Structure formats: structure tokens, C-alpha cells
Amino acid sequence: MPDTPQLPAGLTTRPLRRTDATAVHQLMVAQELEDIGEVAIEEADIVSDWAKPSHDLAARSVGIWDGDTLVAYAELMGADRADTSVLPSHRGRGIGTWLAHWLQDLGRSVGSSIVGMPVPQGSAGDRLLEQLGFRVRWTSWVLTLPEGTSIPERELPAGYAIRTAAPEDLHAAHDVLEDAFLEWSVREREPYEDFVAAVTGRPGFEPWNLRVAVDGAGEVVGVSLVLVSDNGRTGYVDRLAVRADQRNRGIAQALLVDSFAHARAHGTTTAELSTDSRTGALGLYERVGMVTRSVWVNRAMDLT
Template identity: 85%
Template sequence: MPDAVPDSVPPLPPGLTTRPLQKSDAHAVFVLMAAQEQEDIGEVAIEEADIVSDWAKPSHDLGARSVGVWDGDTLVAYAELMGADRADTSVLPSHRGRGIGTWLAHWLEDLGRSLGSPVIGMPVPQGSPGDRLLEALGFHVRWTSWVLKLPEGASIPERDLPAGYTVRTAEPGELRAAHDVLEDAFLEWSVRERESFEDFEAATTGRPGFEPWNIRVALDPDGAVVGVSLVLVSDNGSTGYVDRLAVRRDQRNRGLAQALLVDSFARAREHGTSTAELSTDSRTGALPLYERVGMVAESVWVNRGLELTTTTENAL
């Protein structure tokens, strides 16, 4: 990011200070985001481990791609840009209505242009103050996401695996294959650069609290990894969360995704969880699948994006 905030960014209210974030700020960012989620959706979905694992990725230059807004010693807002277009922002509810969110949006726009990003986008709860602000600033809805929950005590109907297929914990030597299955599947509908294996490894096995059983794989009769589920347990131990789920294109419609879901939630329950969650978005077309197995939408988010016009000077 530039050493000085560009002139095109409206000024912040007097008394606030800014600086790039550091890894030691992860807890402050978590507290900030938790306060905003509690206000907007009535619960806290973010975990500090989510932030720590994102910031562990070797490709992410936190100092160059983030900014924190401080009121004395309190972090009251932040923004960061990961990859070409994934932005995250948050403003403390007590500091809303002061133009801070607008400042962050302009800051991200200028940063994206300086990096040559064609678009920047960020997720916000549908109908929230952040959603309304971004709409007013010209950000359009790129896709809709749903956080789905399996009601407490419910279970997903089991689906028999095809003959010769198995589901189990991934072995260390299978991590690259698991990464390939996930990336190949997600890049069928997600417009972004391919995630490096190093970033994947840092954000999964390097995540606080990670245990080997968190990576579940489906194997074909030859022992090849053809399906993957990354399942996490919430900090309070109550919820099993499927962070990513994918099946290789040529192995679909055989019940592998449902078998991986059953296995993931069962293993999480063995580790003390009582509910299960996952999220999906309108690009995948997977919502009906999860609804058919008894999952219900708990919250709706939209990803709003802004197309950027890169100047000739920045493009050189």
C-alpha cells in the first residue's frame, strides 16, 4: 500500500489514527469482527483461528495489504485485501455513521487499482449497514451465500459408498492430492488465481487447534484421492464446520459428497460437537443438495464487488 493515503480517500474523523496491521493484531481484529457480527446477525461466526490461518499464508503481505483504524488503543475498524479481489472490512458498531466505512472502501479501491486488480469484493450480511453502504457506493451483488446448519440432534441420511471406495483421515502424503481436488473443483466456478499448496498447507495444518482428522478424504478403488472435506471444530467445541467440500468432476453423482458430509459431522460429533454447519453460495448450485439432507439456512450473505478501472500509469 502507498506510504500516504491517496488524496481521493475522504478524511477520517479527527482523533483516529491508522497503521498497517501486524500478526500480533489478530486478537484485536477478532474482537472487532465479533462485535460487528453480533450486532448484524445476532451471533459470532468468526473465530480468531480463521484470522490467524489466513495471515499464515506465505503469499499474503499483511503489512502492504491491510490497514487498521485506531481510537486510542482500541481497534475500531480495519480492511485488508487478499489475492486479487478478496477484501474484508469491519467497523465497530459504536463507531458507525462517522464515515469510517466509506474511508475503508475508498482505501481498498485505491489499493486494488495500485495492484492492478480488476475488481474488489467483500462479503456482508444481506440487509446489514455494511450491505447498504456498499450498495450506495456502487458495489453490486456478485453472488449470494448461505450459512446452513444441521439442527441439533439431527443426522444426515447415510449413503452407501460405491464398491471399493473408502472415506478416512488423509495421510500426510495425500495432502497435495487433496489440495488439487479442492482447487480443481472450486476453480470450476470461482474466478481467481489458483491457491498455492504452500498457502493451503499453512492455512490448514498451520491453523491453531488443527488435528490430522480434520482433513477427510474419499479414495477410489485404486487409492486415489477423489473427494475431500475439511472439517473444523468451533472454539467452544459445540459446532462442527465443513470449511470446504469437493469431489473430483469425474467421480460425482456417486454419493461421495453425502458420504463425506456424514463422515465429517460424525467425526466432529465424536469430538464433542452437538451441531454442524457449512456455507455455500449461488455459484456452486449446491444449496438444494444441503437442503435435501436436512440442513437449514441460518443467515444470508452477499458478496458485493466493484469493478476497477486501472490507469495506464498503474498498469505499467
């Protein structure tokens, strides 16, 4: 890429602080309304990410300010996961290009071989990253369960049950999730302390949000993390995994039914989840009646 461009005159930069979570959320809301016509991000998503002990927010983030208004930001979590946003009113001024360069420089400084970020397919951010040479790593779909429909129930194997995770289940739940996700996700294993901070430390978390499927011996064989979002209207399955030796037995579908049922019991009226092309799970969700609501791509730049 060419040399890093200059930011427009009058803008200032500084690392983000935890107290900036509301400003970042407002910025991302404005961008999502412009790009996809709805709001997907929750402030709790930002707060829980920033609560992870391994994430050095001061060293891995930058905010761009126009006076007292946050007009853009970027951060890098782990080796390669970037997030960025530019206020729609400030697009077309080279800010997004500056952030892309900043992320690559940061990635190289911490030893990353690649940095990538999710953007709505066909959005201004998608087009800009394509122009800058970022390739598509994978495609993601946000799926919703149409109002008035339900996922067909699946009977669990004999002796199995689904229940709220107890404190003593947390290590096993973390192992099931990480083992499953690392089958297709190329990244370092999430530290257990990060898992606990981001899940049980998430604003608004209640014990029922973390569901576990257990076998006859009480071992955790499946996990679902279901969140209440969209001002209490949506039950969102944030993570879903079944241990490899327990798959194709209806456990994942039973966890989905259980998760959405508990969310409805807590006042939600719609149900959502997301999946991506690395998992091969899109067909599963479509077969149980879920439909695509929005499409995202993860665009990345190789740094070596």
C-alpha cells in the same frame, strides 16, 4: 466514486501485524453480534489466513485506531477478496466509506480489476456498500443441521473408503479442492504452500479434520475439511469437493456424514457449512435436511 473522505479527527492508521489478530477478532465479534446476533468468526480463521506465505499483511492491510482500541480494519487477499469491519459504536462517521476508498486504491495499485467483500444481507455494511455503488456478485448461505436430525447415509461405491488424510495425501487433496472450486471461482490457483499453511498450520488443527475419500487404487477423489468452532460446539465443514469424474455417486453426501460424525465424536453438538449461488449446491444441502441460518452477499466494485 467521489474523492476519498477524511477520517474523523483523533483516529490513527497503520498496517496490521500478526500480533493484532486478537484485536481484529474482537472487532469482528462486535460487528457480527450487532448485525446477525451471533458470532461466526474464529480467531483461528484470521491466524490461518495471515499464515499464508503469499499474503503480505503489511502491504495489504490497514487498521484504524481510537487511542489503543482498534475500531476498524480492512485487508485485501489475492486479487479481489477484501474483508472489512467497523466497530458498531463508531458507525456513521465515514469510516466505512474511507475503507471502501482505501480498498479500491489498493486494488488498482496491485492490478486488480475488481474488489469485493462479504457482508450480512440487509446489514449496515450491506446498505453502505450499495449506496457507494458496490454490486452483488453472489449470495451465500450458512446452513445448519437442526439438532436431533442427521444426514441420510449414502453407500460408497465398491472399494471406496473415507479416512483421515495422510501427509502424502496433501498434494492430491489440494488438487481436488482447487480443481473443483476453480470450476466456478474466478481467481488464481491457490499455491500449495498457502493451502498447507492455512490448513495444517491452523491453530487447533488435528489430522482428523482433513477427510479424504479414496477409490480402490487409493487415489483421492473427494475431500472434506471439517473444523471444530463455536468453543467446541459446532462441527463446520469449511471445504467440500469431489473430483469431477467421480460426482453423482454419493461421495459428497458420504463425506458430509463422515465429517459431522467425527465432529460429534470430538464433542460438537451442531453441524454447519456454507455455500453460495455460484456452486448450485444449495438444493443438495436442503434435500439432506440442512436449513438456512444466515444469508450473506458479496458486494463488489469494478475497478476498470
